[in-house]
Amino acid sequence: MATDSSYPAFEPAIVRCEPGRCRCEGDWTLDGIEKLDLRPQSVGWPKDHIELDGSGIGAIDTTGALRLLTLIAELERASHPVRLVGLREEHQALLDLVQERRASAGALAAAPRPQGHLERLGRTVLHHLNNGLVFLSFIGEAAVALARLALHPARFRWRALFGNIETAGVHALPIIALLAFMMGVVIAYQGGRQLEFYGANIFIVELVALTMLRELAPLITAIVVAGRTGSSYTAQIGTMQVTEEVDALRTIGIPPMDLLVIPKLLALTVALPLLTVFADALSVFGGMVMAQALLDVGFDDFLDRLPKVVTLTSFLLGVGKAPVFAAIIALVGCYQGFRVRGSADSVGRQTTVSVVQSIFLVIAADALFSVVLGGIGL
Amino acid sequence: MNEAAGPATAVVAVRGLWTRFGSTAIHENLDLDIDRGEVVALVGGSGSGKTTLLRAIIMLLQPAAGSIKLFGQEIVGIGDAAAFRLRRRFGMLFQQGALFSSLTVRENVAVPLREHTRLPARQIAEIADLKIALAGLPADTGGKLPRELSGGMLKRAALARALALDPALLFLDEPTAGLDPVSAGAFDELVVQLKESLGLTVVMVTHDLDTLWQATDRVAFLGEKRVIGYAPMQELTRSEHPLIRAYFEGPRGRAAREQTACRAA
Numbered sequence: 001m002a003t004d005s006s007y008p009a010f011e012p013a014i015v016r017c018e019p020g021r022c023r024c025e026g027d028w029t030l031d032g033i034e035k036l037d038l039r040p041q042s043v044g045w046p047k048d049h050i051e052l053d054g055s056g057i058g059a060i061d062t063t064g065a066l067r068l069l070t071l072i073a074e075l076e077r078a079s080h081p082v083r084l085v086g087l088r089e090e091h092q093a094l095l096d097l098v099q100e101r102r103a104s105a106g107a108l109a110a111a112p113r114p115q116g117h118l119e120r121l122g123r124t125v126l127h128h129l130n131n132g133l134v135f136l137s138f139i140g141e142a143a144v145a146l147a148r149l150a151l152h153p154a155r156f157r158w159r160a161l162f163g164n165i166e167t168a169g170v171h172a173l174p175i176i177a178l179l180a181f182m183m184g185v186v187i188a189y190q191g192g193r194q195l196e197f198y199g200a201n202i203f204i205v206e207l208v209a210l211t212m213l214r215e216l217a218p219l220i221t222a223i224v225v226a227g228r229t230g231s232s233y234t235a236q237i238g239t240m241q242v243t244e245e246v247d248a249l250r251t252i253g254i255p256p257m258d259l260l261v262i263p264k265l266l267a268l269t270v271a272l273p274l275l276t277v278f279a280d281a282l283s284v285f286g287g288m289v290m291a292q293a294l295l296d297v298g299f300d301d302f303l304d305r306l307p308k309v310v311t312l313t314s315f316l317l318g319v320g321k322a323p324v325f326a327a328i329i330a331l332v333g334c335y336q337g338f339r340v341r342g343s344a345d346s347v348g349r350q351t352t353v354s355v356v357q358s359i360f361l362v363i364a365a366d367a368l369f370s371v372v373l374g375g376i377g378l
Numbered sequence: 379m380n381e382a383a384g385p386a387t388a389v390v391a392v393r394g395l396w397t398r399f400g401s402t403a404i405h406e407n408l409d410l411d412i413d414r415g416e417v418v419a420l421v422g423g424s425g426s427g428k429t430t431l432l433r434a435i436i437m438l439l440q441p442a443a444g445s446i447k448l449f450g451q452e453i454v455g456i457g458d459a460a461a462f463r464l465r466r467r468f469g470m471l472f473q474q475g476a477l478f479s480s481l482t483v484r485e486n487v488a489v490p491l492r493e494h495t496r497l498p499a500r501q502i503a504e505i506a507d508l509k510i511a512l513a514g515l516p517a518d519t520g521g522k523l524p525r526e527l528s529g530g531m532l533k534r535a536a537l538a539r540a541l542a543l544d545p546a547l548l549f550l551d552e553p554t555a556g557l558d559p560v561s562a563g564a565f566d567e568l569v570v571q572l573k574e575s576l577g578l579t580v581v582m583v584t585h586d587l588d589t590l591w592q593a594t595d596r597v598a599f600l601g602e603k604r605v606i607g608y609a610p611m612q613e614l615t616r617s618e619h620p621l622i623r624a625y626f627e628g629p630r631g632r633a634a635r636e637q638t639a640c641r642a643a
């Protein structure tokens with residue numbers, strides 16, 4: 001019984017025509033008009049003049065009133081003069097209310113002209129070019145803010161810096177440890193089988209140490225940090241943008257750059273190289289474990305050989321890329337955060353863009369490093 | 379039907395309601411009855427639990443104890459299907475508007491229509507435009523995004539969405555806050571018109587003394603975690619309770635009352 005009583009019964013709305021007169025019946029409510037069929041063949045409208053009798057209407061709401069008004073308008077457009085009669089007083093009042101409010105809202109403006117393919121292409125290109133320029137100017141603004149803070153170190157936000165180092169660096173240690181260790185294991189396993197085939201087991205040290213230290217550890221760390229920290233930068237700044245917190249900061253006289261961008265930028269520039277060193281160590285350890293298990297190269301032999309084959313240069317080259325990656329991730333993350341406009345939807349969109357762009361730019365920068373460093377013979 | 383259901387005309391019946399956040403109780407043993415076709419206002423100081431009471435009534439907040447009946451049906455522990463059918467019958471205007479920020483105003487108003495009816499898209503758009511007009515917005519607002527509207531326009535767009543399904547019961551959380559006096563007056567008028575022509579029941583939270591005098595049938599005063607006064611404005615303002623006196627006896631309260639008295643004379 002409870003389920004039945006939760007929903008009120010209604011009579012479907014209907015229009016019945018006899019010669020010379022049509023009657024509206026049933027409930028002209030949102031539920032009632034759902035199945036209302038007004039096609040000429042099913043109603044059988046009289047030829048010319050129509051007298052519409054509304055006395056049979058049970059209940060009416062604003063939706064039903066709208067349906068009745070549009071019906072009359074449609075009939076008149078099809079050159080049937082309509083006279084609405086017999087409406088109850090309170091129904092008439094509602095009809096008047098609806099009519100009056102619609103009139104005072106005015107007419108809709110014409111829809112904008114649809115764009116052609118060429119126009120859309122042109123606009124997209126311009127849009128992307130413009131984005132690039134705006135990003136460059138953002139980098140410039142960040143540089144100016146950095147210089148300003150260097151001149152007035154007292155204004156620097158140390159708390160924000162250390163807070164960011166903790167969340168971006170310390171909290172990322174477990175995931176980086178796990179991933180780096182597994183990468184070391186995988187590289188040692190895949191390479192080790194080939195080396196064993198040639199009886200060159202001991203070269204596992206070169207294989208693991210050089211690939212991990214120079215290329216893979218910095219890259220993996222940067223990618224994890226882009227997904228973890230870059231996205232949170234965008235989401236945080238973006239949400240503050242939506243709730244007008246960024247504007248509030250400006251009004252109070254705190255430049256958002258100083259509080260929201262510079263500490264993040266510096267924090268990541270410190271944290272990412274440290275994380276990379278950590279990843280170096282863990283991945284080499286992964287390789288060592290694998291070397292002992294699979295290739296009979298003990299920890300002693302491995303560690304003995306390690307300093308002989310890994311020069312300081314290759315270690316420093318790997319770690320030296322990290323601050324560049326850090327700057328890319330922090331700047332893209334913050335920039336995309338400031339690009340959020342007005343809606344929750346936009347926060348999600350810009351966060352995705354931020355992660356994709358920073359990973360893309362990190363890999364592109366890595367490729368550039370390889371080409372340039374190869375060119376000067378390192 | 380058992381006795382506790384109250385008179386058959388009660389659209390909202392709250393009995394012995396307790397709500398709490400963590401260990402703080404917001405309502406203790408609160409009772410409230412709202413009859414069909416009534417415009418009832420909930421008033422009380424900031425933080426007295428008006429919004430929380432509305433949220434409990436519209437099934438967004440699980441009460442710690444007590445019973446709430448909507449249209450005679452118990453909603454504490456209600457099933458999903460029954461809750462869905464019940465939601466079709468009331469509209470809610472949130473204090474912050476709560477419009478979907480990625481949809482235009484017209485699409486916002488169309489969401490409940492699309493969810494609860496099988497009308498064709500063109501008719502839904504027409505109905506949405508009507509609700510936008512009813513809320514007193516110009517027609518071209520329909521195509522705009524919420525972030526392109528002013529604070530007062532947002533309120534009205536949110537009202538349009540609350541009216542989308544022609545609900546029999548309408549909840550409004552501070553509908554006239556942030557409206558200019560002319561629009562606030564027009565809003566009071568609209569509420570009265572809708573009540574009279576549709577038999578709408580309206581429950582609103584408001585601090586607007588003009589609205590309280592012009593548009594309400596009864597006013598429930600929340601304080602001390604209960605309803606401490608529930609009567610038409612005339613009577614409530616004569617209450618001896620210190621909280622109620624403090625609320626209405628300020629200079630603003632007296633000005634609004636005198637103005638109403640002048641208008642009546």
Ligand SMILES: Nc1ncnc2c1ncn2[C@@H]1O[C@H](COP(=O)(O)OP(=O)(O)OP(=O)(O)O)[C@@H](O)[C@H]1O
Nearest residue numbers: 399404422423424425426427428429430431473583
């Ligand atoms: N999600 C929440 N968690 C914890 N406490 C809450 C939460 N929401 C509300 N409260 C507390 O419940 C109390 C009542 O809040 P409520 O929003 O109902 O007040 P209100 O009467 O609507 O006030 P106002 O007139 O300012 O809107 C307040 O003390 C508030 O701090």
Ligand SMILES: [Mg+2]
Nearest residue numbers: 428429473551
């Ligand atoms: Mg509130």
